[in-house]
Amino acid sequence: MKKRHFLKTAILASTILASTAAPVIAQEKTEFRVAWSIYVGWMPWGYLEDSGIMDKWADKYGIDVEIVQINDYVESINQYTAGAFDGVSATNMDTLSIPSGGGVDTTALIVGDFSNGNDAVILKGEGDLASLAGAPVNLVELSVSHYLLARALDSAGLSEADLDGVINTSDADMIAAYATDDVQAVVTWNPLVSAIMEEPGANKLFDSSDIPGEIIDLMVVNTETLAANPDFGKAMVGAWYEVMGLMAAGDEEVLTAMAEASGTDLDGYKAQLASTQMFYDPAEAVSFTQGADLPETMTNVAAFLLDKGILGEGAPSPDFVGVEYPDGSVTGDPNNVTFRYDTTYMQMAADGAL
Amino acid sequence: MRLINKKPGPALSVFLAALPFVLMFVAYAVASYYRLLENPSDKLLPAPATVLETAQRLFTEGDRRSGRILLWHDTASSLRRLAIGVGLSALFGLVFGLLIGLIPLARNTLAGFVAVISMIPPLALLPILFIVFGLGELSKVVLIVVGILPFLIRDLSGRTLEIPREQIVKAETLGASTWVIVLRVGLPQLLPRLIQAIRLSLGPAWLFLIAAEAIASDQGLGYRIFLVRRYLAMDVILTYVIWITFLAFVIDWMLKTLSRKAFPWAEAGL
Numbered sequence: 001m002k003k004r005h006f007l008k009t010a011i012l013a014s015t016i017l018a019s020t021a022a023p024v025i026a027q028e029k030t031e032f033r034v035a036w037s038i039y040v041g042w043m044p045w046g047y048l049e050d051s052g053i054m055d056k057w058a059d060k061y062g063i064d065v066e067i068v069q070i071n072d073y074v075e076s077i078n079q080y081t082a083g084a085f086d087g088v089s090a091t092n093m094d095t096l097s098i099p100s101g102g103g104v105d106t107t108a109l110i111v112g113d114f115s116n117g118n119d120a121v122i123l124k125g126e127g128d129l130a131s132l133a134g135a136p137v138n139l140v141e142l143s144v145s146h147y148l149l150a151r152a153l154d155s156a157g158l159s160e161a162d163l164d165g166v167i168n169t170s171d172a173d174m175i176a177a178y179a180t181d182d183v184q185a186v187v188t189w190n191p192l193v194s195a196i197m198e199e200p201g202a203n204k205l206f207d208s209s210d211i212p213g214e215i216i217d218l219m220v221v222n223t224e225t226l227a228a229n230p231d232f233g234k235a236m237v238g239a240w241y242e243v244m245g246l247m248a249a250g251d252e253e254v255l256t257a258m259a260e261a262s263g264t265d266l267d268g269y270k271a272q273l274a275s276t277q278m279f280y281d282p283a284e285a286v287s288f289t290q291g292a293d294l295p296e297t298m299t300n301v302a303a304f305l306l307d308k309g310i311l312g313e314g315a316p317s318p319d320f321v322g323v324e325y326p327d328g329s330v331t332g333d334p335n336n337v338t339f340r341y342d343t344t345y346m347q348m349a350a351d352g353a354l
Numbered sequence: 355m356r357l358i359n360k361k362p363g364p365a366l367s368v369f370l371a372a373l374p375f376v377l378m379f380v381a382y383a384v385a386s387y388y389r390l391l392e393n394p395s396d397k398l399l400p401a402p403a404t405v406l407e408t409a410q411r412l413f414t415e416g417d418r419r420s421g422r423i424l425l426w427h428d429t430a431s432s433l434r435r436l437a438i439g440v441g442l443s444a445l446f447g448l449v450f451g452l453l454i455g456l457i458p459l460a461r462n463t464l465a466g467f468v469a470v471i472s473m474i475p476p477l478a479l480l481p482i483l484f485i486v487f488g489l490g491e492l493s494k495v496v497l498i499v500v501g502i503l504p505f506l507i508r509d510l511s512g513r514t515l516e517i518p519r520e521q522i523v524k525a526e527t528l529g530a531s532t533w534v535i536v537l538r539v540g541l542p543q544l545l546p547r548l549i550q551a552i553r554l555s556l557g558p559a560w561l562f563l564i565a566a567e568a569i570a571s572d573q574g575l576g577y578r579i580f581l582v583r584r585y586l587a588m589d590v591i592l593t594y595v596i597w598i599t600f601l602a603f604v605i606d607w608m609l610k611t612l613s614r615k616a617f618p619w620a621e622a623g624l
Contacts, residue, residue, distance in 0.1 A: 103395020
């Protein structure tokens with residue numbers, strides 16, 4: 001008798017647990033939450049929330065959008081994947097590996113920019129890419145830095161096996177790590193790159209401007225949520241391009257706010273923007289997203305992810321995840337499309353239809 | 355009958371001991387079932403069978419790139435760091451514990467200092483440790499030592515001070531020198547307490563080990579967990595967490611057995 005009672009309680013308790021843990025089911029709703037983390041190309045999200053521009057656009061469509069800053073980039077994507085947010089700022093590579101690889105159907109709502117020098121391979125002292133052979137390299141393993149290193153080694157006819165290994169080093173400790181004698185080379189991103197380049201002897205061997213258009217910064221949202229709530233997409237895109245307009249016009253007040261939020265000053269932030277190919281004009285973002293290079297980039301990225309074992313156990317080939325492009329074509333598995341590039345909303349912005 | 359006098363029989367005892375584990379497992383399995391129903395590729399709560407399969411693979415299959423079985427490599431390097439860190443702390447803890455407890459000159463010099471040092475949160479020192487000791491093995495071991503040594507010294511010196519004054523006077527009456535008193539009166543009474551203190555500080559030692567490995571490393575249990583977190587490989591993380599728990603449990607059990615075998619007279623104090 002007692003035993004059965006326990007069992008009933010157990011089942012009840014776990015059902016309650018399960019229902020709270022179940023992912024958000026797509027439906028029409030009016031409250032949305034998106035997450036972002038500090039990076040030169042994503043600072044507008046913080047400004048959107050602080051300046052009230054987001055609220056203005058959300059009110060226009062009768063919804064409520066909350067923009068939440070998360071200090072740890074990977075954690076923000078994990079939270080989105082777990083269903084805690086409707087959207088998140090992420091790179092094309094991390095979107096493919098974390099939410100899309102995890103079966104959460106995700107749409108790139110805004111293609112904000114691509115890194116054009118923001119990510120770099122830096123050697124201590126003289127040398128070129130060939131001198132990385134036999135040296136340890138410190139980087140955030142499995143991140144875009146790792147991808148950049150793989151591309152750099154490729155261009156010099158080397159592979160990761162020629163190195164004395166890669167050492168996973170937290171981005172938060174990268175600058176302190178660079179100062180120690182053990183470190184010979186690092187791969188990292190801005191604002192860390194500019195801080196490290198100020199050290200005497202820092203030698204930039206390769207950066208993302210050598211592979212333009214491959215490290216893309218996005219705002220991705222849950223595909224089902226977007227389909228059920230087109231107003232969410234419209235409000236987000238409308239607000240985003242209002243700030244893009246201010247940035248393109250060189251509004252110093254706006255840029256200073258973003259610079260301060262990212263822990264630098266106006267000049268520092270402008271320097272970072274110089275190595276970022278921002279798509280201020282939605283039409284540029286649309287034509288980039290529709291470009292012929294994107295499927296090739298995504299195929300390269302998928303191959304890299306598989307090679308490093310990032311796509312996980314259920315991924316027998318790099319084509320495991322399907323990626324759909326604006327023209328409806330698909331790379332990877334057409335039966336498992338969980339990553340979509342959609343230019344509908346950016347096109348509306350370009351047409352002034354928001 | 356009052357509740358406080360109700361004692362479970364052998365069968366009920368086993369049932370009650372197993373109950374929280376079973377409940378936890380059932381709760382997990384049900385939650386995982388419903389999440390997977392919603393999205394079969396969900397990585398957050400993998401099915402127990404998936405975790406088991408992953409565990410099997412991690413324990414037996416080599417890595418795609420190096421061919422090494424990573425789990426054993428990770429275990430070996432983490433246990434080595436842990437052993438060196440805890441071993442050094444035990445040694446220094448014992449020496450300083452005896453000194454502070456038995457020699458007033460040493461007590462006046464060190465007790466206050468150790469008390470202050472022990473208040474420093476070791477993780478706050480991490481950036482300094484990296485710059486001073488580099489990113490290699492040394493800084494990981496030093497973090498463990500910095501983390502648990504002050505506790506060991508305070509505990510062991512306190513225990514030494516509890517040695518009845520009469521014993522020391524008696525030893526002096528019998529003609530023992532300071533050195534002999536330290537070795538023959540202090541040390542034997544301190545050893546069981548040392549094992550007890552190590553058992554208590556193993557939890558923090560694991561914490562510091564994993565924290566150090568999470569920040570800069572290329573192998574180790576903590577390193578792997580923080581690495582695969584990048585793609586939400588919960589099956590790998592759960593396997594590692596269960597494995598770490600098991601290792602910690604075995605080490606604790608071994609220390610307990612050692613203590614019981616080596617110091618049967620100290621049983622009451624354990």
